[in-house]
Amino acid sequence: MTIDSQKLRWVLGHFATGVTIITTKDIAGAPFGLTANAFTSLSLNPPLVLICVDKAAQCYSCFVESNVFTVNFLREDQEGISRRFATKGVDKFAGLNWHEGAYGAAILDDAIGYLECKIVQSYEGGDHTIIVGEVLNGLAGGGRPLLFFKGKYQRLPSM
Numbered sequence: 429m430t431i432d433s434q435k436l437r438w439v440l441g442h443f444a445t446g447v448t449i450i451t452t453k454d455i456a457g458a459p460f461g462l463t464a465n466a467f468t469s470l471s472l473n474p475p476l477v478l479i480c481v482d483k484a485a486q487c488y489s490c491f492v493e494s495n496v497f498t499v500n501f502l503r504e505d506q507e508g509i510s511r512r513f514a515t516k517g518v519d520k521f522a523g524l525n526w527h528e529g530a531y532g533a534a535i536l537d538d539a540i541g542y543l544e545c546k547i548v549q550s551y552e553g554g555d556h557t558i559i560v561g562e563v564l565n566g567l568a569g570g571g572r573p574l575l576f577f578k579g580k581y582q583r584l585p586s587m
């Protein structure tokens with residue numbers, strides 16, 4: 429017997445995370461992306477991170493085809509961007525401030541930081557695929573993070 433998916437989702441919701449927008453591109457170079465909190469650092473030497481992408485995501489094939497992704501760490505006032513990138517079928521980049529990174533995936537101008545990655549491995553992970561990226565470049569600046577806890581967006585208390 430295993431845990432049912434509703435209970436699993438509820439328990440997992442008690443693990444607080446940051447919120448990222450993971451971007452990639454299609455073969456024509458058009459930007460794609462999704463909201464993700466299944467992101468973790470993996471190795472410093474070599475520099476590796478991993479993300480988990482739903483095989484049913486519309487942008488899933490773009491990761492496979494382009495072989496690149498960028499992880500953008502959202503700022504506390506970017507909840508609207510997170511909601512937009514978690515919604516299927518909308519024009520996610522309309523009116524957004526972003527620019528193309530050196531490897532073709534979008535960098536959100538107001539994110540706290542970002543990591544540009546080249547995909548080096550992928551592993552089966554149930555209904556998701558675990559994608560390991562070698563970090564080619566990264567930058568971080570000021571700002572406070574957007575958090576996700578118990579199915580709700582949260583912010584750090586002001587000190």
Ligand SMILES: Cc1cc2nc3c(=O)[nH]c(=O)nc-3n(C[C@H](O)[C@H](O)[C@H](O)COP(=O)(O)O)c2cc1C
Pocket residue numbers: 447461462463464465466467480481482483484485486487488510513514515516517576
């Ligand atoms: C806070 C939050 C975290 C999420 N984390 C992930 C994730 O790590 N991996 C994933 O595949 N989808 C995740 N999702 C769901 C996707 O953002 C959503 O299904 C998105 O629309 C999929 O991309 P698509 O529009 O290309 O289908 C998350 C959604 C939210 C709101």
